[in-house]
Amino acid sequence: MKISPYKLLVLTSTVLVSILASSCKPGKAGSSVDADAAKKVYVAPGKYDEIYAFLSGGFSGQIAVYGIPSGRLLKVLPVFSQNPENGYGYSEETKPMLNTSHGFVPWDDSHHPELSKTNGEDDGRWLFINANNTPRIARLNLATFKTVEILELPNIGGNHASPFCTENTEYVVGNTRFSEPLDNSNGDVPISSFKQNFKGAVSFVKVNKDNGTMNLAFQLLVPPFDYDLAHAGKGPSHDWIFFTCYNTEEAHTLLEVNASQRDKDFIMAVNWKKAEELIKEGKGTKITAKYAHNVYNENSHTATSTMETATQTLDVTKFPGLVYYMPCPKSPHGIDVTPDGEYMAASGKLAAVIPVFSFKKMLNAIDKKQFDGMIAGDLPVLKYEDVLHGEVKKPGLGPLHTEFDGKGYGYTTMFVSSEIVKWKIDNLEIIDRIPSYYSPGHLSIVGGDSKKPFGKYLLALNKITKDRYLPTGPELAQACQLIDITGNKMKLLLDFPTIGEPHYAQMIPADKILKNQIKFFKLEDNKNAYVTKSEKDTKVVRSGNRVDVYMTAIRSHLAPDNIEGIKIGDEVYVHITNLEQDWDVPHGFAIKGNNNAELLVMPGETCTLKWVPGLVGIVPFYCTDFCSALHQEMQGYFRVSPAGSTVPIKFSIGVNPVTE
Amino acid sequence: MKSLTRVLIIISATLMFGAYFFPLWHILLDAPQYPEGLELKIWLNGLSGNISQINGLNHYIGMKFIVADDFKEFKILPYVFGLLTLIGFAAAIAKSRRLLWVWFISLCLFAIVGFSDFYIWEYNYGHNLNPHAAIKIEGMNYQPPLFGYKQLLNFTAGSLPDTGGFFVGLGGILAAAALFYKPRLSSKNKSK
Numbered sequence: 001m002k003i004s005p006y007k008l009l010v011l012t013s014t015v016l017v018s019i020l021a022s023s024c025k026p027g028k029a030g031s032s033v034d035a036d037a038a039k040k041v042y043v044a045p046g047k048y049d050e051i052y053a054f055l056s057g058g059f060s061g062q063i064a065v066y067g068i069p070s071g072r073l074l075k076v077l078p079v080f081s082q083n084p085e086n087g088y089g090y091s092e093e094t095k096p097m098l099n100t101s102h103g104f105v106p107w108d109d110s111h112h113p114e115l116s117k118t119n120g121e122d123d124g125r126w127l128f129i130n131a132n133n134t135p136r137i138a139r140l141n142l143a144t145f146k147t148v149e150i151l152e153l154p155n156i157g158g159n160h161a162s163p164f165c166t167e168n169t170e171y172v173v174g175n176t177r178f179s180e181p182l183d184n185s186n187g188d189v190p191i192s193s194f195k196q197n198f199k200g201a202v203s204f205v206k207v208n209k210d211n212g213t214m215n216l217a218f219q220l221l222v223p224p225f226d227y228d229l230a231h232a233g234k235g236p237s238h239d240w241i242f243f244t245c246y247n248t249e250e251a252h253t254l255l256e257v258n259a260s261q262r263d264k265d266f267i268m269a270v271n272w273k274k275a276e277e278l279i280k281e282g283k284g285t286k287i288t289a290k291y292a293h294n295v296y297n298e299n300s301h302t303a304t305s306t307m308e309t310a311t312q313t314l315d316v317t318k319f320p321g322l323v324y325y326m327p328c329p330k331s332p333h334g335i336d337v338t339p340d341g342e343y344m345a346a347s348g349k350l351a352a353v354i355p356v357f358s359f360k361k362m363l364n365a366i367d368k369k370q371f372d373g374m375i376a377g378d379l380p381v382l383k384y385e386d387v388l389h390g391e392v393k394k395p396g397l398g399p400l401h402t403e404f405d406g407k408g409y410g411y412t413t414m415f416v417s418s419e420i421v422k423w424k425i426d427n428l429e430i431i432d433r434i435p436s437y438y439s440p441g442h443l444s445i446v447g448g449d450s451k452k453p454f455g456k457y458l459l460a461l462n463k464i465t466k467d468r469y470l471p472t473g474p475e476l477a478q479a480c481q482l483i484d485i486t487g488n489k490m491k492l493l494l495d496f497p498t499i500g501e502p503h504y505a506q507m508i509p510a511d512k513i514l515k516n517q518i519k520f521f522k523l524e525d526n527k528n529a530y531v532t533k534s535e536k537d538t539k540v541v542r543s544g545n546r547v548d549v550y551m552t553a554i555r556s557h558l559a560p561d562n563i564e565g566i567k568i569g570d571e572v573y574v575h576i577t578n579l580e581q582d583w584d585v586p587h588g589f590a591i592k593g594n595n596n597a598e599l600l601v602m603p604g605e606t607c608t609l610k611w612v613p614g615l616v617g618i619v620p621f622y623c624t625d626f627c628s629a630l631h632q633e634m635q636g637y638f639r640v641s642p643a644g645s646t647v648p649i650k651f652s653i654g655v656n657p658v659t660e
Numbered sequence: 661m662k663s664l665t666r667v668l669i670i671i672s673a674t675l676m677f678g679a680y681f682f683p684l685w686h687i688l689l690d691a692p693q694y695p696e697g698l699e700l701k702i703w704l705n706g707l708s709g710n711i712s713q714i715n716g717l718n719h720y721i722g723m724k725f726i727v728a729d730d731f732k733e734f735k736i737l738p739y740v741f742g743l744l745t746l747i748g749f750a751a752a753i754a755k756s757r758r759l760l761w762v763w764f765i766s767l768c769l770f771a772i773v774g775f776s777d778f779y780i781w782e783y784n785y786g787h788n789l790n791p792h793a794a795i796k797i798e799g800m801n802y803q804p805p806l807f808g809y810k811q812l813l814n815f816t817a818g819s820l821p822d823t824g825g826f827f828v829g830l831g832g833i834l835a836a837a838a839l840f841y842k843p844r845l846s847s848k849n850k851s852k
Contacts, residue, residue: 630720
C-alpha cells in the first residue's frame with residue numbers, strides 16, 4: 001500500500017493534536033499526602049493519643065470524641081438525643097434533661113462544640129454545644145464526659161450562632177437563624193408581615209465561673225436577619241462579640257435567591273460589656289418567656305427541669321453604642337478573631353475575597369462617627385473601607401470558616417472549591433492550599449479559636465463523602481481529614497469516617513482533660529432519692545399501682561433476683577445502684593418486653609428504669625454489660641400476675657456463701 | 661558503751677519509730693485486666709489499699725473477706741512495737757549493754773513471731789475456701805507468698821516490704837551492728 005505524503009501529514013497531525021489536547025486537560029492536584037503520614041498518625045497499642053477532638057454530631061444531636069492523630073473513635077456522648085445504648089433520655093433520672101417549653105424533645109441538631117476558656121485559652125473544664133432546632137445550649141462536664149446542663153433559649157428559632165464564649169467564659173451566646181415574632185407576642189400573623197412582626201434576639205447566657213451553671217442573663221433585640229456564626233474578641237477586643245448576618249434583605253421565602261441579592265451583608269459588632277452594664281443599671285425590660293432549664297446533679301445522679309418564666313431584654317435601637325454593623329461581602333458564615341484579638345476574618349460564602357477587619361480601625365471609625373447609613377433607623381453601619389485591614393484575594397470559592405495556628409497564619413475552608421487555604425494575617429498573601437474531600441464546612445485547629453493555639457493539627461470537616469471509604473449503601477459515612485500544619489506546606493495525614501454530621505470540632509491537648517478524669521462515683525456520696533447502698537437494704541415497695549424496686553448490682557448478681565407480686569396495671573420503677581467501687585465495672589439492666597431502653601449504671605451510680613408490664617407471666621431481666629466471668633449468670637425473674645391478683649409482693653435472692 | 665554504739669542504737673530506734681507513719685508490708689496483685697495493679701498495704705495498726713476490690717474478686721474463689729477488725733494483731737502491735745522502740749532508746753540512754761542484748765533478742769523474736777503470724781493468716785486465707793464458691797480448681801490454693809512473687813490464676817501476687825518495713829529492717833541491721841560491730845581499736849579505748 002502506498003501512502004501519499006498528504007495522507008501521512010494528516011495522520012501525524014491528528015495524532016499530535018490528540019496528544020496535545022489530552023495533555024492540555026487541566027490536571028488534578030498531585031498527592032498532598034505526607035510521605036511519613038503512617039508514622040505520624042500511628043499510636044502504638046496501649047498508648048494514648050496526644051489530642052482529644054470533640055466533633056459535633058450534627059443531626060445526630062450528640063458529640064463524638066476522637067483521639068488525634070490516630071482518628072480513633074473514643075466515645076459518642078449523648079447530649080440532645082436519647083441514647084438507648086446507656087439509657088440517657090430513657091432513665092427516670094435523665095428524662096428531665098430533654099424537657100423543653102414544648103415538652104419532651106428527644107432529638108436535636110448539634111452544631112458547634114465550644115470548650116470553656118480562661119484568659120482566652122481552652123481550660124478543659126466544660127464543653128458547650130448548641131441545639132439548632134429547638135434552641136438550647138448544653139454543658140458537658142469534662143471530668144465525667146456527661147451532659148450536666150441544658151438551657152433552652154426563648155424568642156428565637158434555630159440557635160445557630162451559638163454557643164461561642166467570651167474570653168473567660170463570662171458568657172456563652174445564642175443567636176437566631178430564623179427571626180420570628182417574640183414568644184410573648186401574638187405569633188398568629190401573616191408570614192408576609194416579616195418586617196413588622198419578626199425580631200432577632202441575641203441571648204447572653206452567664207456561666208458561673210466556679211461550677212459552670214448557666215442562666216439566661218439577657219437578650220438583645222436586634223433586626224430580623226438570619227444570624228449565622230459568632231466569635232468573641234480577646235485581649236484588646238475583650239469587650240466585643242461579633243456575629244455574621246445574612247438575609248439582611250429580610251426575605252421570608254425562597255431565601256436561596258431572595259437572601260442573596262445584596263452585594264454586602266453585615267458583621268454585627270456587639271459591645272457585650274456595655275450591655276452587661278446597662279442590665280446592671282436596671283435598663284433592661286423584663287418580658288415573659290417560657291423556657292426550660294435542666295440541671296443534672298452528679299451527686300444525686302438525677303436531673304431536674306425547671307420552667308423559667310421571664311427574661312431581661314435590651315432593644316438595641318434604644319441604646320446607642322451597643323451595636324455597630326460592618327458591611328461584609330455576600331452572606332457571611334464564619335467570623336473569626338485572630339489569637340491577638342486584633343483582626344476579624346469574615347467568610348462571605350458567596351464572595352470572591354476573604355475580608356479581614358481591623359479591630360483598631362473599627363474603634364477609630366466608631367470614634368469618627370462617619371457612618372455609611374443606618375439600620376432600623378438608629379443602628380450605625382461603618383464604612384467597609386474604614387474598618388478593613390485588607391482582603392485575601394482569590395482565595396478559592398465559597399469561604400466558610402477560619403482558624404489560626406498562632407504563628408501568624410489563618411486557614412480557611414473553601415466549600416465550593418473543596419480546599420483549605422493557608423494565608424498570612426499581616427500581608428494577606430496566600431501561602432498554600434490543599435484539597436479537602438469533599439466540601440469542607442468548618443475546620444478545626446487545636447486551640448485554633450483561642451488566644452494560644454496549640455497548632456500542629458488541622459481537621460477538615462466535610463459535608464460530602466462520595467468515594468472516600470468503602471460504600472455503605474446510599475447513606476454513607478461522614479468524612480474528615482487530618483492535616484499536618486507544622487510546615488510551610490500543609491500535608492494530608494489521615495482520612496477517617498465519622499458519625500453524622502461532623503459539623504464543627506474543638507481539639508485540646510489531652511493532658512488538660514486527663515488530669516481531671518473521674519474513674520467512678522463514690523457510693524458514699526450518692527444522694528439519689530432511691531439509692532440502695534448495701535444488698536441488705538434492697539426491697540420492693542408497693543404504693544397503689546406504683547411499685548418501687550430497690551435493686552443492687554455487683555459482680556455477678558442483681559439483688560433481689562426473684563420478684564413476685566407485680567400485677568398488670570402496675571407501673572414498676574426499678575432503681576438500680578451499682579455497688580462496685582472500681583474503674584470500668586458498669587452493669588447494665590434490661591427487662592424483656594419493656595417499652596423502654598436499657599440502663600448502663602456506672603460504679604457508685606443509681607439509675608431508674610420504668611416498666612409497665614403488659615402481659616401476665618414470668619419476665620426475665622439481666623445485666624447487659626459483660627461485667628465479669630459470671631456475667632451470663634447475672635439475671636433474675638419477675639412474676640407478673642393479672643390485675644386484681646392477690647399474689648403478695650415478695651422478693652429474694654439466694655444465700656451467697658461468700659459475703660462480708 | 662561507746663558513743664558510736666549509742667549513736668547506732670538511737671538511729672536504729674528512730675528508724676523503727678518511722679513504722680508508725682509508713683506501711684510495713686504490701687501485697688501487690690497484677691492481672692491482664694488490672695494493668696494498674698491492686699495493692700493491700702499492711703500497717704502496724706491496720707490495712708489500706710484496694711481492699712474492697714480484692715474482696716470483690718476473692719468472692720469468686722470463696723476466700724474469706726479481708727476485714728481489718730478480724731486481726732487482733734492491729735490492736736496490740738502499736739503497743740508492742742512502741743515498747744520495743746523504747747527498750748532501744750533505754751539501752752542507749754542507760755548505756756546498758758545488757759539492755760541492748762534484751763532489745764536485740766526481742767527484735768529477733770518479734771520478727772520470727774511476726775512472720776509466722778503473717779504466714780498463718782496467708783495460709784488460712786489461701787486454704788479455707790468456701791465450698792460453694794463459683795470458681796473451684798482441684799488442688800489449687802490461693803495462699804500469697806510470704807516474700808516474693810507467685811502466680812495465682814490470672815493474678816501475679818507479690819509480697820514485699822513497704823517503706824515502714826524497710827525502716828524496721830534497716831533498724832534491725834543497725835541494732836545488730838551496735839551489738840556486734842567492734843572497731844579495731846576498741847580494745848585500747850574502753851568506754852567509761
